[in-house]
Amino acid sequence: DIQLTQSPSFLSASVGDRVTITCRASQDISSYLAWYQQKPGKAPKLLMSAASTLQSGVPSRFSGSGSGTEFTLTISSLQPEDFATYYCQQLNSYPLTFGGGTKVEIK
Amino acid sequence: QVQLVESGGGVVQPGGSLRLSCAPSGFTFSNYDIHWVRQAPGKGLEWVAFIQYDGRDKYYADSVKGRFTISRDNSKNTLYLQMNSLRAEDTAVYYCAKHQEAHPSFDYWGQGTLVTVSS
Numbered sequence: 001d002i003q004l005t006q007s008p009s010f011l012s013a014s015v016g017d018r019v020t021i022t023c024r025a026s027q028d029i030s031s032y033l034a035w036y037q038q039k040p041g042k043a044p045k046l047l048m049s050a051a052s053t054l055q056s057g058v059p060s061r062f063s064g065s066g067s068g069t070e071f072t073l074t075i076s077s078l079q080p081e082d083f084a085t086y087y088c089q090q091l092n093s094y095p096l097t098f099g100g101g102t103k104v105e106i107k
Numbered sequence: 108q109v110q111l112v113e114s115g116g117g118v119v120q121p122g123g124s125l126r127l128s129c130a131p132s133g134f135t136f137s138n139y140d141i142h143w144v145r146q147a148p149g150k151g152l153e154w155v156a157f158i159q160y161d162g163r164d165k166y167y168a169d170s171v172k173g174r175f176t177i178s179r180d181n182s183k184n185t186l187y188l189q190m191n192s193l194r195a196e197d198t199a200v201y202y203c204a205k206h207q208e209a210h211p212s213f214d215y216w217g218q219g220t221l222v223t224v225s226s
Binding site for chain 1 (some may be wrong): 142144151152153154166167168175207210212214215218
């Protein structure tokens with residue numbers, strides 16, 4: 001099974017900060033990586049697919065990069081509505097797997 | 108607009124069974140692959156099962172293989188998850204999610220249904 005390791009698992013930041021979350025895969029997954037945002041009590045929301053393709057309606061302050069085994073999600077200027085937990089997911093092979101999550105909290 | 112609505116959750120004793128349903132709308136259900144994903148209280152996301160658009164191909168997480176069965180009835184526009192031999196560790200919110208083929212990902216999710224396995 002492909003393991004995804006997200007770092008950091010917890011991040012404290014201020015409004016306006018640039019934030020970067022890393023997701024490392026245990027083997028090459030090409031660009032078959034998605035990023036999701038989840039707020040408490042809500043279903044996850046798709047932000048990014050194919051590592052760097054922004055989902056329709058997602059603000060352009062979100063960007064993704066990477067391929068192979070190392071990927072990043074960047075929020076260029078953190079907004080109040082961005083405080084949430086972020087998950088990466090690999091869709092290269094079954095069983096599909098998610099990273100452990102990164103909780104972004106207000107400093 | 109696209110919606111997925113799960114139902115069927117509840118409290119069940121260890122060793123018991125439960126069947127979850129997912130009712131999609133706003134898209135042609137029979138054209139799309141669908142997944143089940145779960146989230147234990149306070150924990151991360153865990154992919155559970157996949158079913159191809161026509162029901163022919165299915166995959167399962169090792170943690171549920173042999174106990175859970177995913178199925179769909181395209182004539183009734185409904186997805187199912189039959190859960191047998193339930194364990195305490197199956198306690199979670201269960202989400203159905205639509206597969207996006209063009210850029211593989213889960214583009215729409217239901218609101219989730221809570222399954223609690225407890226005596």
